[in-house]
Amino acid sequence: MNAAADGSDVSLLELCDAEVASTSNPGTSSLAGVNWAVQRNDFWVVGGLLGSGKSDLLSTLVGVLPLNSGRLLLDGAEITGRGGPRADAGAQFRTGLVHDGGLLFAHLSVAENVALPLQYHHNVSFADAADRAGAWLEAVGMGGMAELPSTRISRNWAQRASLARACILQPEILLLDNPLTGLDPVHARWWMDFLGQLWTGHPLMAYRRATLIATCDDFSPWWGEGRRFAMLSNGRFRTVVEPISRQELSDCLAANHR
């Protein structure tokens, strides 16, 4: 059995000398020379100030934004072009993305938003997907909001619905774009607890541990055991290798930005 098939020696997700394209300035790169290996069950927190390329990095990892140069590997296999990590993943996607602000579809209700990936990729009607969507909505504390139009809920709840939508296909890797930004403290605490459950194995994910990659503009709420940190500054990706204190970690974002 080779290493790739075994999966033991191979990184789950790897960027090799990658130039991440910029969505705001087409034709340019927001990050260059990115070398990054994500192992199974890692919990990465990538910090960066506004415009540092956090969303572009996640869009690249989910396969929506092709690299300008370099390689993106999933389980050792190179992913090329649009389609990204999902291209060879069959019906069950291996990555899910929670967008900054939720980005729910305005023409659908909350439950329809959550059910849509399941409906589309498993070709089932809404009635058939409603149970699973309902279970996820219950899990994120939105059981009573299923029928509401998605435009009628606040950013706090839209973000949670987006998490349910990203999780309904039970992805192996969950990408979260600034999930705590703009949330009140109660919601922020809920997020940290729930992400902890996903990382250690949630019942709705068949108790399988998810690999998490979250972006943020402030490291302090993310401080925790077993988590790994990286930062984006001046178009570069840097991992935080030294074990440093919560305060040092929080300060390093601003300190590294010139």
Added chain:
Amino acid sequence: MTDIAARERRSLSIFHWTGREVVRLLGGFRGMLSLGLITLSVLLTQRRRASKVISPLIWREVLRSGVRPVPIVLFLSSLLGLAVIGQTVVFTTRLGAQDYLGTVMVMVVVRELGPMLAALVVLVRAGSESVIELGSARASHEIEAMEAIGIDPIHYWVVPRVLGMALGVFCLTVYAIVAAVLSGYLWAFLQNIPILPGDYFGQLARALHPLDFLALGLKSGILGVTLALLLCYHGLAQPIRREDIPRAAIRALTQGVVLCVLIDAVFLALSRISLDSP
């Protein structure tokens, strides 16, 4: 001297403006054509994919463009029937040529105005709604969110519109023609034109050529597909900001009218060629 220079500048700016608009229009048509080809490829390669999601979207589009506008189409086509017969009756009675009422109806309503009326009503009723819906989705980055969950935006947004609108325009065309034909006879009856229903419908049947049915289906289908692509192009296929959506809707409606007239002209030319050929 200053006047001449100003006039030259003005005429030059008119040329610039015209040139710029023509180039933009041609660029738009090229973009629409590209969108059409991509849509065709998605339609062919993903025709069985997610049918339980896409089929309801197609029927929603049929409802929006082929069912909801029925009252206004019936009203307008009834007036059209009255106008066509009302104008024709005066001359045909003077010439003793009442036998040609049905022929006139076929020439004017079935071949020309029926499909055109249906397409214009769909454009006005469903067009602005479509551009606003798609433009809002594009402006609020819903397209990126859709791609992130692995849904092809062309498959989800454009394919149902193209199929639904083609079917919708065809249905409305049929309703429009039936209403115009019936209201035409009603007008003839009220004007005491000595023509029996059997004779009137017999004239219609004799004036209709089998190719008319084919041309009618083809024309209404092409009108529906073209309008859908135009609306999707303006709403979805290019980056748009929220404040630009009303302008995009107006541009789509204006270009839609131009395209309907152009398509009608092409069909007219083709029908002349087929009539002239031995």
